[in-house]
Amino acid sequence: MEPGDAVSGAKLFKTRCAQCHTTEAGGPNKVGPNLHGLLGRKSGQAAGFSYTDANKNKGVVWSDQTLFEYLENPKKYIPGTKMAFNGFKKPKERNDVIAFLKGAC
Numbered sequence: 001m002e003p004g005d006a007v008s009g010a011k012l013f014k015t016r017c018a019q020c021h022t023t024e025a026g027g028p029n030k031v032g033p034n035l036h037g038l039l040g041r042k043s044g045q046a047a048g049f050s051y052t053d054a055n056k057n058k059g060v061v062w063s064d065q066t067l068f069e070y071l072e073n074p075k076k077y078i079p080g081t082k083m084a085f086n087g088f089k090k091p092k093e094r095n096d097v098i099a100f101l102k103g104a105c
Contacts, residue, residue, distance in 0.1 A: 001068055002095050009100025012093055016085070023104040032083060038062050043078065045057050054080025067101070068094050 013023075020032035027034045033046035040063070044056030058078050060066050068078040071094045073087040088094045 001064060002091070004056070004092070004095030004097070004099030006091075006096070006099040006103050007098035010097065010104070011030060012097050013100050013104075017097070020064075020085075023101065035101060038101060038105050039064075039067075052080055052082050054078050055082075057075050064098055064102075 008097075013021075019031050022028055022030060022034045024034055025036045027036060029046070029049045033049035033051075035046075037046075041059065043058040043060045043062065044051040049091055055078055060070075060078075062070075068091075071088050074085055076082045088097060
């Protein structure tokens, strides 16, 4: 993985993720869960969010590498997820969003 650009990642998050997710501590769940504290947490564990069994049972611990793989194609990485996003196909975009999340979450 290459280092990402958090500023570019923030722009991508705002246009492609923020309609469903928040990042601030204590932020609300929307269509998707609040992402604060995501890194180091197991999939399907954000408090107060109703996950699919597929997401709860995946058992992945979110890290730079697992997020990089997941964000390419969420439905392929966790079959049965209700996340409707098709993914970031470009590695640079994934790295940028991860860099943003590391600072924002």
